[in-house]
Amino acid sequence: MVKEKVLERVGEIVSKITKEWKHVNEDGSYTVRTCGWSPPGDHPVGCGMKLHVKGGKLVKVEGDADHPITQGRLCIRCLTLPEYVHHPQRITTPMKRAPENRGKDIWQKISWEEAWDIIVPKIKEYKAKYGAESIVVFGGTGRQACLYYYPLGFASIGTPNVCYPWSGWSCYGPRCSITDYILGAGYPEIDFAGTYPDRYDNPNYVVPKWIMQWGKNPLMSNPDGFFGHSLIDLLKRGTELIQIDPRMTWLGTRSKYVCQLRPGTDTALALAFINVIINEELYDKNFVENWCYGFDELKERVQEYSPEKVADITWVPAQKIREVARFMATEKPGAIQWGLAVDENPNGVQLGHAILSLCAITGNLDVPGGITLGPPAALLGKWRMETRRNLSPELWDKRIGAKEWPALSTAMATTHPDETLDTLETGKPYKLRMGWFNSSNFITPTCSAQPDRWYRALKSLEFNVVQDLFMTPTAMAFADVFLPLPTFAEADGVVVTHFGRNAVFLGAINQALRVGDTKSDIEVCIELGKKLHPDMWPFESVDDFFSKQLKPELGIDFNDLREQFIYQPKYEYRKFESGKLRSDGEPGFNTVTGMVELTSTLFEAWGEDPLPYFQEPPYSPVSTPELFREYPFVLTTGARKFTSFHSEHRQISTLREIDPYNEMEIHPDAAAKLGIIDGDWVMMENMFGKCKAKAKLTPIIHPQVVHSTHGWWYPEKPGEEPSLFGVWESNINTLIPHKHIGKLGFGCPAKQMICKVYRIEEGV
């Protein structure tokens, strides 16, 4: 009894502590409650944690059991946060380097004032002499910078050229654009009860009968703010999983169906599912009649995709295609989670269109336990788009590749990535002179195709600023001024899942400490903005900035959010009936026809087929049989690991102990023919490039397919040119060709290339 009483009291104290955002302990140490984002990276998942700071050091990270989504759970990237924050190689003061010393480790520490005194006159000079368009801001994937690199370009610097360099914008952008055109909504996410404080127990919630992961492995990737292990919560509650994946993943072994398809043939498979569902009259007739446009055309189109024909294309047996299609159509509710494989595919717009059509005709849009739909842009997402009003129409017109690629430039406010490389190489339509790399280390195999080509082209830039936390290959090669960033433990911020396009919650990122003399993305935006475009930055402080974003929409300020910890917006289902999907308040979807466009009016206007169709990958056993004889494997890339976020974390020894090198997966039968045994170093090579990796022999992959991880560089290797931390040794993106994009400008063949594989004596 006594023991129980004590435990009860301890429990009270613990819960009291957890309700304050900052608690000072008796020994002078303190604990800060926060929601995580990045850096170090992940998408805006907002995992709840408590940061313990003692003697000016982050000593411990503990998952916060009171967080409604993560409930105390934490991944190893957050559990090793102290190692990252206090890493001896971290850069925590601004630095400059003479342009002739690019590629050399010859830096001089400077103050922020000195950094601004170099940067601000340069920007003014380029604007005056060559126009603001001569400056390009590069962004990366997933970090907090994703919210801020647009405003940094548009409103702090004043250039229309903000660039996400991944060929065909192949990450999230295509899916958001397709959704915008087909559904007129924000990002479609499975309903995982994320907006309910009581989660799965909420009476309005229905557990999905099935969830299909299409080219997606959320356990590792936590995509766009979805906490991946929510899938385990749902498995325990009876949800059946279906995997569309070239590999038998661990999740696949816990799934009802796995369609192990040939990489890049996804669209054919989606069309075959629709074929079965329509021809067997299993579709939701009420939804199709009332809310869909162009059903008859779709019905006619899918006649070209019988399960038998598609089985030949995809390697998925016809009987399985039928079974999965019937299961999807008859069990309700259910949901498809589409992954990066939709984006990294030149045929991906058609795939996305087909997947959304599947969700629509099975009646799973905006229903409990189905697919949730949010507004196209809200909160910080809305603000970052609005900052473009700083640019005159004439200047906005100069955005690289915007006119040539209207389907991309209508939904995305950036340049066209592939056109940007062309511009760097040719100086047309004008010469780019200054680069600002905001959390983008893209000569590592992350968000650029043929990074070696980008590397050569980027040398033409006269002046470069890099914002990051470590000396990366990109920074070593190009930075003239290095501006250090804090981790998410070191600066105030706000995390909004799915970048605001259908957020399940908003959380406060609370500063627990600050190592060295760093400035966060928003601090840099405000400070630089006040010097160049003060009218765009009427904020007294970071707190004031966030309060002014939060107050009009949520009625709370930043301090309220800190106290409240997280804010879950109220979710409303069937908004297409209540008129809440459209700006005019009418029922329907926010599209040209007001319906789900199974036949797309916009695609047609842009010169594309209005209906989804399958197209072979640019290089494949079918489209390039002769090349395939020389390069006899289909190469798929980029499956994620628990131990890293793209190119991050390679210097964190606890994580490198788990995943020490770039890894490629090959079937034991294929490996045996090549004399490769498990753990051998091998080279993957094709007509564009080559990449070293450690071979992992595994039956989860088809004998004709190999997979390579991405993001690799070796911080322990020499940093100076030509090594650049070994960035060219395991650079899988050198095998991915530039500008092999779809008709509308989206997609790249990062998951469906071809290559040969051979054993090598020396590794990295």
Next chain:
Amino acid sequence: MSRNGLLIDYQYCTGCHSCEVACKNEHKIPRGKWGIKLTEVGPYQIEGDKWEWNYVPVPTSLCDLCEDRVKNGEKPTCVHHCLGQCMEYGPVEELAKKMTGKGKKVVLFAP
């Protein structure tokens, strides 16, 4: 006196390593040693779409079931941080009873 243990429902262990790293943090265990360590069985095909692929974390002799945390009313750190929430802590008799309500992939450790 009752003995405590760890119940692991490895149907849901995703191999995320959180238990390993959380344990290393808690007990300040250096590289190359573990207080709990993930083991892997598979992946291999049984037949058709049926596959065997299991991760099972195994506590080592360095595991004290987080005595200090438990005294403070907290869960052992591996249990607390487990992404799959597939670990439970408690008296072995209670855990053994819970086992009977679970599937085939369940194991009880009493380190």
